[in-house]
Amino acid sequence: MSCNDSLHFQYVVSKDDFTHAGSASSDVKNKLKKMNVDASAVRKVSIAMYEGEINMIIHAYGGTIDVDIYEDRIVMCLKDTGPGIANIEEAMQEGFSTAPADVINLGFGAGMGLPNMRANSDEFNIESEVGVGTTVTMTIYFT
Amino acid sequence: MKLGDIKDLLHASVLTNCCDLDMDVDSAFCSDMMSNVLAYANDKSILITGLYNAQVLRTADMMGMACVVFIGRRDPDPEIIELANELEICVMLTRSSMFTTCGLLFYNGLNGGVPSELQR
Numbered sequence: 001m002s003c004n005d006s007l008h009f010q011y012v013v014s015k016d017d018f019t020h021a022g023s024a025s026s027d028v029k030n031k032l033k034k035m036n037v038d039a040s041a042v043r044k045v046s047i048a049m050y051e052g053e054i055n056m057i058i059h060a061y062g063g064t065i066d067v068d069i070y071e072d073r074i075v076m077c078l079k080d081t082g083p084g085i086a087n088i089e090e091a092m093q094e095g096f097s098t099a100p101a102d103v104i105n106l107g108f109g110a111g112m113g114l115p116n117m118r119a120n121s122d123e124f125n126i127e128s129e130v131g132v133g134t135t136v137t138m139t140i141y142f143t
Numbered sequence: 144m145k146l147g148d149i150k151d152l153l154h155a156s157v158l159t160n161c162c163d164l165d166m167d168v169d170s171a172f173c174s175d176m177m178s179n180v181l182a183y184a185n186d187k188s189i190l191i192t193g194l195y196n197a198q199v200l201r202t203a204d205m206m207g208m209a210c211v212v213f214i215g216r217r218d219p220d221p222e223i224i225e226l227a228n229e230l231e232i233c234v235m236l237t238r239s240s241m242f243t244t245c246g247l248l249f250y251n252g253l254n255g256g257v258p259s260e261l262q263r
Contacts, residue, residue, distance in 0.1 A: 018196075018197075018198070019197055021197075021198060021201065022197075022198065022201030022202075022204075022205070025201075025205060026201065026204060026205075026230070029204070029205070039207075043186060043205075043206070043207055046204075046205040046206075046207075047181055047205050047206070050181070050201065050202075050205045051181060054198075104176075106194075106196060106198065107175060107176055107177035107178070107194050107196065107198060107199065107202075108176075108177055108178050108198070109178065110176050110178035110179060111178075112178040112179065112181065112182045113178065115182075116178075116181055116182045119182075
């Protein structure tokens with residue numbers, strides 16, 4: 001694999017499919033382990049992608065995750081189909097949550113998702129438009 | 144502490160096929176909020192929880208945790224155990240309360256393994 005080549009994978013995340021939430025992240029984790037990627041990097045990727053996958057199910061209407069694995073890094077692009085985030089700065093604060101009670105009863109919605117995704121990423125970008133959707137791009141380097 | 148010691152201390156039953164009772168763990172994290180587990184737990188911890196759903200196993204898998212201890216009076220659904228076997232995570236069930244479970248493990252040497260920012 002040359003510097004600019006990547007292995008590309010796409011996952012479709014379905015709205016409200018809580019039972020299968022995390023299966024895409026598990027698949028990426030297993031792929032990285034088979035590629036002998038450093039264990040701490042695998043852990044960061046797993047946590048960041050899983051948080052994103054959960055967000056797409058509990059807050060959004062589902063979407064797609066595009067994963068590109070390069071020799072030295074992984075780039076994950078999570079694109080959902082709405083409802084979008086009105087105030088990104090507020091949403092990035094630990095503890096800020098709009099999750100309903102039923103989501104909290106499932107163990108999520110503590111307002112830790114986006115901050116944890118950023119904390120586990122080497123590069124993090126979020127763009128959102130109300131009524132359209134949110135796109136989060138995370139890059140993690142293999143040390 | 145070995146998983147076998149944890150099983151004995153808690154009078155727990157092992158529900159999965161894939162439990163290495165000789166495996167050493169150094170800490171435990173107890174929460175029903177998977178958000179907090181994902182943010183704060185160590186990979187060498189076991190997870191103690193009263194929440195029964197598939198995402199508990201997914202969370203443990205992402206964190207690299209080898210064992211989940213369920214607290215409660217009822218058995219987890221077979222689908223949860225099936226997923227745990229697939230992910231090769233040891234699942235135990237204890238009838239002890241959450242308080243007693245954590246107290247017993249702490250008293251016998253398992254620490255919290257909590258990141259320093261939470262201990263301030």
